[in-house]
Amino acid sequence: MAAWPESTRLIGSSIPRLDGLAKASGRAKYPSDIRPEGMLFGVILSSPYASAKVKSIDLEPARKMPGVKAVLAMAQPGETTIYYQGQEIAAVAAETEEKARDAARAIKVEYEILPHVVTERQSSAPDAPKVFNNGNYRAGRAQTAGKPDEAMQKADVVIEATYELPVITHVCLEPHGLTAEWKGSDSITAYASTQSVMTVANDMVQTFGVPASNVTVLTEVMGGGFGSKFNADAWGIAAARLAKDAGRPVRMFLDRAQEHMIAGNRPSAKAHVKLGATADGKLAAMIAETSGTGGRSPSNFPLPYVYHVANRSRTHTEISVNCGGARAMRAPGHPQGCAVMEAAMDDLADKLGMNPLEFRLKNLAETDPVGGGINRTELYHEQIERGAKLIGWERWKPRGQNGDGPIVRGLGMALHQWGGGGAQDKQVACIINPDGSVELRSATQDIGTGARTILAVIAAEVLGLEVGQIKSNIGNSTFPPGQSSGGSTTTPSMAPPCLNAVTQARDELFQKLAPGLNCAVDDLTLSGGKLLVKGEEKMTWEQACRKLGVMPINTIGRFGPGLSSIGVGGCQFAEVTVDIETGVVRLKKIVAVQDTGLILDMLTWKSQIYGGVIGGLNYGMFEERIMDEGTGVMLNPDMEMYKLAGATDIPEIIVDAYDTPEMRKRGVIGVGEPPTISTAAAIGNAVANAIGVRVPKWPMSPMNVLNALAAKEGKA
Amino acid sequence: MAENDSRSPNGPGDHSRRNFLRGSGLAAASAVLTSQATAALAEAEAQVASAEPQVLSGDVNLTLMVNGKDMSCVVEPRSTLLDTLRNRLDVTGPKRVCDRASCGACTVILNGDPVYSCTTLAVSCQGKKIETVESFDTGENGVPHAFHQHDALMCGYCTPGFVTACKAWLDRHPGKEPTLEDVKRGLDGNICRCGTYIGVFEAALAVAKNQKGV
Numbered sequence: 001m002a003a004w005p006e007s008t009r010l011i012g013s014s015i016p017r018l019d020g021l022a023k024a025s026g027r028a029k030y031p032s033d034i035r036p037e038g039m040l041f042g043v044i045l046s047s048p049y050a051s052a053k054v055k056s057i058d059l060e061p062a063r064k065m066p067g068v069k070a071v072l073a074m075a076q077p078g079e080t081t082i083y084y085q086g087q088e089i090a091a092v093a094a095e096t097e098e099k100a101r102d103a104a105r106a107i108k109v110e111y112e113i114l115p116h117v118v119t120e121r122q123s124s125a126p127d128a129p130k131v132f133n134n135g136n137y138r139a140g141r142a143q144t145a146g147k148p149d150e151a152m153q154k155a156d157v158v159i160e161a162t163y164e165l166p167v168i169t170h171v172c173l174e175p176h177g178l179t180a181e182w183k184g185s186d187s188i189t190a191y192a193s194t195q196s197v198m199t200v201a202n203d204m205v206q207t208f209g210v211p212a213s214n215v216t217v218l219t220e221v222m223g224g225g226f227g228s229k230f231n232a233d234a235w236g237i238a239a240a241r242l243a244k245d246a247g248r249p250v251r252m253f254l255d256r257a258q259e260h261m262i263a264g265n266r267p268s269a270k271a272h273v274k275l276g277a278t279a280d281g282k283l284a285a286m287i288a289e290t291s292g293t294g295g296r297s298p299s300n301f302p303l304p305y306v307y308h309v310a311n312r313s314r315t316h317t318e319i320s321v322n323c324g325g326a327r328a329m330r331a332p333g334h335p336q337g338c339a340v341m342e343a344a345m346d347d348l349a350d351k352l353g354m355n356p357l358e359f360r361l362k363n364l365a366e367t368d369p370v371g372g373g374i375n376r377t378e379l380y381h382e383q384i385e386r387g388a389k390l391i392g393w394e395r396w397k398p399r400g401q402n403g404d405g406p407i408v409r410g411l412g413m414a415l416h417q418w419g420g421g422g423a424q425d426k427q428v429a430c431i432i433n434p435d436g437s438v439e440l441r442s443a444t445q446d447i448g449t450g451a452r453t454i455l456a457v458i459a460a461e462v463l464g465l466e467v468g469q470i471k472s473n474i475g476n477s478t479f480p481p482g483q484s485s486g487g488s489t490t491t492p493s494m495a496p497p498c499l500n501a502v503t504q505a506r507d508e509l510f511q512k513l514a515p516g517l518n519c520a521v522d523d524l525t526l527s528g529g530k531l532l533v534k535g536e537e538k539m540t541w542e543q544a545c546r547k548l549g550v551m552p553i554n555t556i557g558r559f560g561p562g563l564s565s566i567g568v569g570g571c572q573f574a575e576v577t578v579d580i581e582t583g584v585v586r587l588k589k590i591v592a593v594q595d596t597g598l599i600l601d602m603l604t605w606k607s608q609i610y611g612g613v614i615g616g617l618n619y620g621m622f623e624e625r626i627m628d629e630g631t632g633v634m635l636n637p638d639m640e641m642y643k644l645a646g647a648t649d650i651p652e653i654i655v656d657a658y659d660t661p662e663m664r665k666r667g668v669i670g671v672g673e674p675p676t677i678s679t680a681a682a683i684g685n686a687v688a689n690a691i692g693v694r695v696p697k698w699p700m701s702p703m704n705v706l707n708a709l710a711a712k713e714g715k716a
Numbered sequence: 717m718a719e720n721d722s723r724s725p726n727g728p729g730d731h732s733r734r735n736f737l738r739g740s741g742l743a744a745a746s747a748v749l750t751s752q753a754t755a756a757l758a759e760a761e762a763q764v765a766s767a768e769p770q771v772l773s774g775d776v777n778l779t780l781m782v783n784g785k786d787m788s789c790v791v792e793p794r795s796t797l798l799d800t801l802r803n804r805l806d807v808t809g810p811k812r813v814c815d816r817a818s819c820g821a822c823t824v825i826l827n828g829d830p831v832y833s834c835t836t837l838a839v840s841c842q843g844k845k846i847e848t849v850e851s852f853d854t855g856e857n858g859v860p861h862a863f864h865q866h867d868a869l870m871c872g873y874c875t876p877g878f879v880t881a882c883k884a885w886l887d888r889h890p891g892k893e894p895t896l897e898d899v900k901r902g903l904d905g906n907i908c909r910c911g912t913y914i915g916v917f918e919a920a921l922a923v924a925k926n927q928k929g930v
Contacts, residue, residue, distance in 0.1 A: 024879055025879075028872060030808075032812075035803075096792075098792050222871065223873030607915060610913070639816070646907055647904045650913040
């Protein structure tokens with residue numbers, strides 16, 4: 001079995017991604033760009049109501065519209081219950097998108113409108129209408145360790161507070177969808193915007209009963225998923241059905257409003273927390289009543305997160321509302337758990353009169369409860385030291401000492417951790433052709449992390465070539481089984497089989513060449529595009545490959561031990577200014593210290609960290625799904641009032657790779673999710689530090705900040 | 717706003733900005749129509765009033781000059797420039813993301829001005845010069861190259877819009893080497909969800925410096 005090279009030429013350096021120029025020049029064809037011959041445009045008709053019964057659907061008016069080629073009911077009259085606004089009612093395929101939209105609007109649907117609940121508040125009212133027949137709550141049992149009530153009594157200092165985080169949505173820039181093309185009656189190709197070509201292929205096999213060997217799902221590139229794009233989904237299946245009916249390919253992508261309503265979200269979180277400590281700053285007890293809504297989907301989050309509280313109890317209640325279901329979103333649950341726990345930690349440190357950094361160091365959990373089970377205590381100490389230096393923590397002052405206003409300044413911090421290990425059942429094929437071209441193949445895909453590029457980096461490293469000489473063919477479900485892009489598992493799942501495939505291919509090449517060169521296999525090495533015998537240049541890579549005749553080398557690499565690990569973490573620091581008259585928060589600086597095992601491409605790795613931080617920054621500062629209790633509709637299903645950071649909202653961001661020799665020995669670990677976890681928490685703590693009072697509700701919008709200030713002054 | 721602003725949070729008569737904003741329910745800053753903007757609006761209205769009115773309906777044969785080539789297709793009067801480029805002419809560099817002039821992914825250069833093609837009617841673009849990202853120099857002095865080198869993209873779906881906005885800014889400010897603040901303001905009409913802004917800033921500054929030196 002192969003091992004990661006001790007000294008590297010390419011691995012760990014900064015290498016621009018292979019498909020970067022194609023993307024930046026508009027030449028890369030995304031699934032939503034592809035237009036097979038004769039393609040029709042599909043549109044989904046969505047329910048305008050959050051809660052209803054479908055009484056009847058009349059598709060005939062749509063069928064009669066000009067240019068319409070196929071129409072399909074997706075809800076069943078008399079049977080289908082509408083649980084949320086945006087739920088699929090029907091689908092249309094027409095010659096143009098404009099005509100398809102007209103036709104969808106022409107479909108006559110009779111609804112029996114039912115009462116709805118679209119917020120946690122509404123759902124919790126005494127006589128609230130029921131989302132499920134058995135009610136709107138699924139209360140978990142209390143999870144208890146030690147004697148929390150007794151310990152809380154004995155605690156010297158106790159805080160009691162409620163923290164809230166809103167529902168946010170993924171806002172993938174390329175909407176969910178696919179283009180379906182039948183080739184004959186039992187063979188289908190789908191160009192899908194997905195983070196799992198294999199899952200979409202399987203959905204097609206299961207739905208249409210076609211042989212798996214006749215299904216091809218292609219995702220050359222795709223425009224963002226963040227956890228919400230694993231399946232074909234109802235609309236993807238509808239596209240395939242319409243394509244079958246019309247006998248022509250159908251492109252079906254959701255519109256922006258549907259994206260917000262039906263394509264997934266991050267559940268809300270609310271936590272009523274009692275946290276107690278001894279006077280010397282050791283956590284004594286925690287009692288937490290928590291809840292959250294993911295529509296009709298789960299909404300849990302981890303507590304007490306990275307800290308050790310021996311005596312604790314926690315009860316979590318899942319609240320159902322008439323809104324689209326939650327889906328995995330970049331580090332599911334963690335940003336919520338982190339924000340709640342880190343806010344409570346800061347509030348308690350303030351009451352204790354301690355520096356919150358020192359307070360954290362006294363209370364770290366010795367065993368990483370999330371991934372790997374490693375003791376992160378020492379790691380956190382070192383990472384916090386580095387982060388504190390980079391943000392200038394020596395400038396930290398207690399709440400109430402950060403200026404008289406109107407502009408006050410604050411510092412905050414938070415810690416995070418994540419699993420990020422990989423699967424052990426994935427494969428990569430490596431083909432070395434007689435003309436010297438090298439191809440890698442696997443049914444994984446590049447969600448934007450640089451998956452395509454890191455595979456090529458590995459191959460180029462082993463074969464002594466340049467990265468551009470490697471063709472990294474992924475995003476095809478018919479290739480050897482690859483990993484879905486979720487859970488920060490792609491790199492640790494795919495890098496080990498890639499290293500093994502390429503190493504085997506190189507060894508086979510050596511075995512074929514050695515006899516003709518009158519040397520031992522061990523005498524051969526590859527470097528700088530040349531074949532070397534005992535360190536002496538013998539011939540070029542192309543000349544060496546030509547000796548293969550007409551037979552390419554074709555190997556399959558599988559998982560190997562020692563090449564990857566699980567469990568990463570880090571800390572983040574934020575510096576903000578707040579105008580206490582307007583409530584406007586401005587970010588000044590964010591520092592992110594992150595470990596991640598062996599880094600394959602420093603450039604794309606850093607982009608992941610920046611991206612995670614900016615995702616967390618959005619969560620901390622701007623994002624919020626706003627539901628109207630009266631009508632049951634989403635009030636901001638767009639990108640105007642659903643706010644995301646633009647260029648002028650971005651502060652200085654310092655990324656510090658915790659890239660030590662010990663870390664590299666751990667092998668590769670995924671890093672897409674961890675850096676997005678602690679940003680919103682750190683920002684919330686910085687705001688509290690600045691204005692002298694906790695803003696208990698995220699995002700740190702002017703309204704939430706002003707309300708917190710008003711509450712402090714007794715004007716709420 | 718200056719950070720050494722000395723205005724008191726509790727100004728005369730308790731009419732502080734905070735209370736005003738809370739009271740009015742307007743937490744976000746609202747725009748004020750300046751005299752300059754009023755003049756521009758009046759000029760635009762005058763232009764509209766003097767133009768020959770045209771009534772279009774049904775299918776319209778249209779020829780657009782895209783990236784120096786005349787391209788013909790059939791559209792409806794309501795068809796946007798974006799949908800016409802993407803769905804009829806196979807020019808898919810501009811992307812449809814928000815479809816409501818909020819995110820900039822659909823940005824094209826129309827007679828030298830960056831515009832959101834998702835809220836521009838195709839029929840209004842006849843006789844105008846339309847440049848999309850596909851026409852830009854992909855060589856070492858071009859904007860796409862700088863984005864590639866600085867990893868100013870991840871999923872890449874917003875990238876053509878950012879590249880186009882960046883190119884338009886450089887075209888309109890020849891020979892100027894922008895500050896980071898200039899770059900941020902120049903690109904503030906675009907949104908990235910993966911969070912590639914830092915790379916975008918680096919790329920924009922690098923390409924400006926490079927072009928200035930040429």
